[in-house]
Amino acid sequence: MIIAVFPGQGSQTPGFLAPWLESEVARERLQAFSDKAQVDLVAAGTSWDADRIRDTKIAQPLIVAASLLSYAALIERAGTRPQGVAGHSVGELAALAAAEVISSDEALRLVGIRGRAMADAAAVAQTGMSAIVGGDEQDVLSALEKHSLTPANFNGGGQIVAAGALGDLAELAASPPRGTRIIPLKVAGAFHTGYMASAVDTLRTAAATVETSDPTVTLWSNHDGSTLTHGRAAIDRMVAQIASPVRWDLCMASFAENGVTGIIELAPAGTLIGLAKRALRGVPSVAVKTPDDLEAAANLLTGDAA
Template sequence: MNNSIFIFPGQGSQKIGMGKDFYDHSPIAKEMIEKASQRVEIDFTTLLFEENDRLDQTEFAQPAILLVSLIAHRLFVEQCKVIPKVVLGHSLGEFSALSAASAMDYLDAVELVHQRGLLMKKACEGINAGMMALLGLDDATVENLTCKERELGKKVWAANYNGDGQIVIAGNRDDLVSLESLFKEAGAKKSVLLPMSVASHCPLLSSAQPKLEAYLDQWLKESFAMPIISNVTASEYQSKVEAKMLLSQQLISPVKYKQSILYVESSTDSFIEFGGSVLKGLNKRITQKPTYSITDMKSLEEVLALL
């Protein structure tokens, strides 16, 4: 496992109670949560540990997930000197990966993704945005169907390539629902409308790009400790100039998660997921290489023991 690649989950991995074990047993985690709460004026102890409906709202989910991921990563690197060749994340997780690669201070990253969530929310106001998961269709079939439907005036795009036979599409919610029978006829085993009020990774977010670029310019450092795999290209980058362009493009481009894992799998013997276990599930569809998830102190100790 000394040749592991670090991976970071995205939106949809959030759940009440995440990070609680870190907070209860680690002074570092407690300090990180307290400092993040002060920085963006969000009480993360309430958001993360008490029942509420805000954790599913994009402007709160994004900083919460990133914060827990970076706590897990910090606790790991404090005790282990494994340096990955590259790091990557799924959508929001790419920002966690940037911070893990010393491209951005973690508090700047918390504020950046909070602002990113607000920009995405604003871009989708009044357009009835939504996302839908499709199971059982190959990439080409989904691409062809959505392309034909766009020519007919529907607002639908492939948004996340999560694994063979698992794609998420984004766009206008009514348009997505209207195409469910079409996808079933094409062989989809299941279509599930996701509890999302934004349409991530499609052109409906283009109005958010200029402001996100400005925030990236403000908070990204010039040099990174290691390369990051881009969701947009499924290949690596390692400069502020590239990061600004690619992370702005990421808002309106599909997440090539499956392609990213396939790109790096020959250069690693395992993956370590920080702060969640969603990617561990996705990776089972993509690669034979094992994925270890660090979500609490027990799983942290188990992964450290394997090294």
């Protein structure tokens, strides 16, 4: 089984969409996505600087739009679809669209609302996130509890992301658990924690009337690594996930249990493939960063189908 995975916030870089927009079809599609998300995604993906695209309300629709543009290009090149999909954090909205639970346009409308609501929630208090690499997991979790921090992402491959007040994150960095490295993340708040409760309420209201279908390919939930078969349940999980930890480690364990034989990460790619190389050794993977990567991704996809 070859699957497609969709990255989360923090994977964007200035100008990364420029190569994709050499296609007039892709440019027109991105302009349509801009209308749905209420963000100028063409400018954001080509000319805005790192600080500007780090803004949560910009970053989230930008990432989902890029993932769906590159996913459509992959399908066109390969002539077939991956057999399963999963998304990390905001990437779950791209996965829902890829699994045909919701339309791409609806995904961009919802991610625009999600980004604005999470930015508003993050503005209430000075919070952030830091990746903790290495160390003993129980030691890490004990240190987070000691510093009143939440394990917001269990990324697998020996990485946990802590979230909470900036002062508490600074204290953690000053006295890290043994054998760990602390990396502050360039995000604007403590995502996937109780700080995001108001954003959950906003997105739940927006998603309540969305028309859904059941997934047409295997769809994993990053809430617990389970596979979802009902569209409405998938939407409900996506909404609640804003204030609950991302369990990408459990997703990767489920990939192994379900016979995944290849992974394609869509733009802006690289982060999830890096995690997979550490946790799923030997599984072929391709990161689709630019259109030049589509051939390798299509070859991996069609080779499995054959």
